[in-house]
Amino acid sequence: MHKPDNKGSVEGWQFRRCRCGFVIALSPRRKLYWLRAKTSIKEIRSKEELQAALAKPCRIYDRIARSAAAG
Numbered sequence: 001m002h003k004p005d006n007k008g009s010v011e012g013w014q015f016r017r018c019r020c021g022f023v024i025a026l027s028p029r030r031k032l033y034w035l036r037a038k039t040s041i042k043e044i045r046s047k048e049e050l051q052a053a054l055a056k057p058c059r060i061y062d063r064i065a066r067s068a069a070a071g
């Protein structure tokens with residue numbers, strides 16, 4: 001699961017980035033996009049689609065969460 005905690009903004013766009021590079025972008029017109037490096041950008045049209053995107057395995061955060069649980 002991704003944790004996009006790092007916030008930034010560029011020219012009216014707002015970005016939230018997970019440590020792994022997963023990025024959700026909010027456009028000036030309040031549309032949400034999932035910026036994917038290897039495939040096309042995906043528009044997120046519902047809360048369910050956002051939850052599905054966030055629930056994808058995260059190669060950084062999941063490892064941190066696992067080691068925190070173990071230690």
Ligand SMILES: [Zn+2]
Pocket residue numbers: 001002003018019020021022057058059060061
């Ligand atoms: Zn992530």
